[in-house]
Amino acid sequence: MVNGRLFTLGCSHTNYIWPTWADFIGHFFEEFHNYGKLGCGNFFALSHLCEINEKYKLTKDDTVLIMLSDDNRADFIQNSGTWTSKGNVYAPSNESYFG
Numbered sequence: 838m839v840n841g842r843l844f845t846l847g848c849s850h851t852n853y854i855w856p857t858w859a860d861f862i863g864h865f866f867e868e869f870h871n872y873g874k875l876g877c878g879n880f881f882a883l884s885h886l887c888e889i890n891e892k893y894k895l896t897k898d899d900t901v902l903i904m905l906s907d908d909n910r911a912d913f914i915q916n917s918g919t920w921t922s923k924g925n926v927y928a929p930s931n932e933s934y935f936g
Contacts, residue, residue: 838865838866838867838877839865839866839867839900840867840898841866841867841868841898841899841900842866842867842868842869842870842898842899842900843862843863843865843866843868843869843870843899843900843901843902844870844872844886844895844899844902845859845862845863845869845870845872845873845891845901845902845903845904846872846873846881846882846885846886846889846901846902846903846904847859847873847877847882847903847904847905847906848873848875848876848878848904848906848910849873849874849875849876850859850873850904851871851872851873851904851935852871852872852873852874852875852896853873853875856872857873858904859871859873859904862902866900866909870889870893872885872889873904874920874922875922875924876907876910876912876922876923876924877908877910877912877920877922878906878908878909878910878911878912879905879906879908879910880910880912880913881910881912881920881922882904882905882906884914885917886901889901891926897898898915901926907925909925909926909927910922910924910925910926911923911925911926911931911935923935925930
């Protein structure tokens with residue numbers, strides 16, 4: 838068991854309906870927080886890293902693992918403050934959304 842906190846960020850490969858690499862590694866830490874989200878990209882991860890630092894006051898004893906995503910992911914904050922994650926902007930399912 839690792840003394841300390843683990844924070845993971847990324848897309849569905851990080852947090853999904855079944856266990857991911859983050860869940861496996863999280864078992865080895867005293868405290869584990871998974872901030873992955875389906876369809877999200879690097880902007881989401883960076884934004885949440887800033888929020889995590891504000892909330893938890895990260896120290897040198899914390900571990901942060903980020904699974905970088907494609908640069909064509911569409912993740913953005915709506916006016917309401919909620920995140921929209923549409924995945925790949927070129928996906929056929931997003932044609933009506935992005936044109």
